[in-house]
Amino acid sequence: MSAPNPPRRLNGNRLVRAEILAIGSELTCGSRLDTNSQWLSRELEALGWTVVRHTTLADELDAIVAEISAAPQRSDLLLITGGLGPTLDDLTRDALAQAFASPLERDPVSLQQIRDLFAARGRSMPESNLRQADRPRESESLFNSCGTAPGILMRIPRTDHAHPCLIAALPGVPAEMRVMFQEQVLPQLPASSARLVRGVLRSFGFGESEAEQRLGDLTARGRNPEVGITASEAVISLWVSSRSADAETAEQMFQRTAAEIRDRLGAAVYGDGDIELHEVLLQQLHDRRLQISVLEGTTTGGQIGMWFSADHRSSTVLEQAALLTDSDWNKADSTADNDPFADWKKQVVSSCDRIFSARSLGGILLSSGCCDQQQESGVMLRRGQIAVATPDLIRFVDVSMSGNLRIFRQRAARTAINLLRLHYSAPEWEVPGMVKLPR
Numbered sequence: 001m002s003a004p005n006p007p008r009r010l011n012g013n014r015l016v017r018a019e020i021l022a023i024g025s026e027l028t029c030g031s032r033l034d035t036n037s038q039w040l041s042r043e044l045e046a047l048g049w050t051v052v053r054h055t056t057l058a059d060e061l062d063a064i065v066a067e068i069s070a071a072p073q074r075s076d077l078l079l080i081t082g083g084l085g086p087t088l089d090d091l092t093r094d095a096l097a098q099a100f101a102s103p104l105e106r107d108p109v110s111l112q113q114i115r116d117l118f119a120a121r122g123r124s125m126p127e128s129n130l131r132q133a134d135r136p137r138e139s140e141s142l143f144n145s146c147g148t149a150p151g152i153l154m155r156i157p158r159t160d161h162a163h164p165c166l167i168a169a170l171p172g173v174p175a176e177m178r179v180m181f182q183e184q185v186l187p188q189l190p191a192s193s194a195r196l197v198r199g200v201l202r203s204f205g206f207g208e209s210e211a212e213q214r215l216g217d218l219t220a221r222g223r224n225p226e227v228g229i230t231a232s233e234a235v236i237s238l239w240v241s242s243r244s245a246d247a248e249t250a251e252q253m254f255q256r257t258a259a260e261i262r263d264r265l266g267a268a269v270y271g272d273g274d275i276e277l278h279e280v281l282l283q284q285l286h287d288r289r290l291q292i293s294v295l296e297g298t299t300t301g302g303q304i305g306m307w308f309s310a311d312h313r314s315s316t317v318l319e320q321a322a323l324l325t326d327s328d329w330n331k332a333d334s335t336a337d338n339d340p341f342a343d344w345k346k347q348v349v350s351s352c353d354r355i356f357s358a359r360s361l362g363g364i365l366l367s368s369g370c371c372d373q374q375q376e377s378g379v380m381l382r383r384g385q386i387a388v389a390t391p392d393l394i395r396f397v398d399v400s401m402s403g404n405l406r407i408f409r410q411r412a413a414r415t416a417i418n419l420l421r422l423h424y425s426a427p428e429w430e431v432p433g434m435v436k437l438p439r
Contacts, residue, residue, distance in 0.1 A: 048192030072165035082172030102136035267426035290362030299384030
């Protein structure tokens with residue numbers, strides 16, 4: 001096994017491009033999830049590399065050979081996970097040998113390491129494990145400190161590039177792959193001339209297209225910093241990636257763009273990183289030493305109460321939580337000519353008057369029963385409302401939408417939570433469709 005070479009810096013300021021290839025029929029058939037590619041992408045991006053391609057292939061030699069052969073023409077680095085086991089369907093080493101016309105040879109150091117590992121476990125080594133010590137002639141073995149599958153490192157010359165393409169084949173077992181990447185591959189990577197700062201801002205209240213419209217030129221393709229938009233369960237995430245020759249400049253660029261996003265989206269931005277909307281409200285309530293009550297119908301179906309009783313700290317702000325059936329909590333009347341929630345709103349007013357007179361609370365979150373309503377277009381609309389009551393005001397919002405029940409409930413629950421958050425942080429912020437009723 002060769003000693004690691006010192007890092008080399010790629011010339012110029014061009015992006016250094018990387019690809020990740022995950023191999024295994026268990027991945028393509030859906031029986032296992034490829035988490036390796038996600039983890040490797042994050043590691044590379046933090047080093048200033050740009051991951052341009054993820055590929056997942058079944059255990060088919062021709063397809064693997066074709067993908068491996070093409071990668072050096074596109075990218076500076078190819079990381080492969082999986083296919084290094086002892087069985088006949090582990091084809092990565094064979095594909096590397098065939099792709100670059102480099103016949104397999106048995107590495108004596110790797111073979112001894114595999115034998116030693118079995119001996120340390122008090123087991124005899126099966127004959128099939130011999131092939132795990134095989135590697136292409138023009139390659140290096142990568143020591144596996146956690147398992148029996150050595151990795152493989154190759155440098156493929158490219159006529160139109162000053163530097164070769166680096167190819168590293170790693171085990172598919174995540175624990176083995178991560179250690180090998182950090183200990184064996186990382187020291188071999190050419191240093192990027194760019195530094196990356198990446199973060200995410202979370203927002204709620206705008207749809208994906210409306211958020212993009214408000215952000216305008218910030219989302220332009222090719223801009224640095226780059227701003228990407230993703231939507232999940234009604235939360236809009238703004239991913240900001242800034243690149244520069246030094247980390248300080250990249251950080252300054254990131255902060256300027258993050259500030260611009262907050263300016264354009266206003267109070268809709270509720271936090272950054274992995275923070276959840278209910279966690280923001282939880283902190284507001286803790287800071288003010290306030291509690292809330294939650295009365296949920298089938299529109300939210302207990303979702304709010306579940307979030308606020310997830311652990312001891314969150315449950316301390318929850319004075320009361322009740323899930324009310326439609327027989328207890330008037331269901332929306334889909335045949336009503338005017339307001340199908342009129343009776344429920346009357347119940348909300350009387351319930352809030354009773355609760356506030358008996359308890360000192362920061363707010364009450366409520367949701368109605370729900371019903372499905374056929375539209376003339378043929379679309380089935382799921383009808384529902386939420387209400388947020390504070391000592392001086394009740395806010396009602398219609399959260400009706402078509403589609404999945406789980407998304408409907410999560411969107412409705414977040415709408416209620418967001419209204420109370422805005423009550424404390426941006427009371428002047430107007431929510432579309434909101435009806436206010438003084439208490």
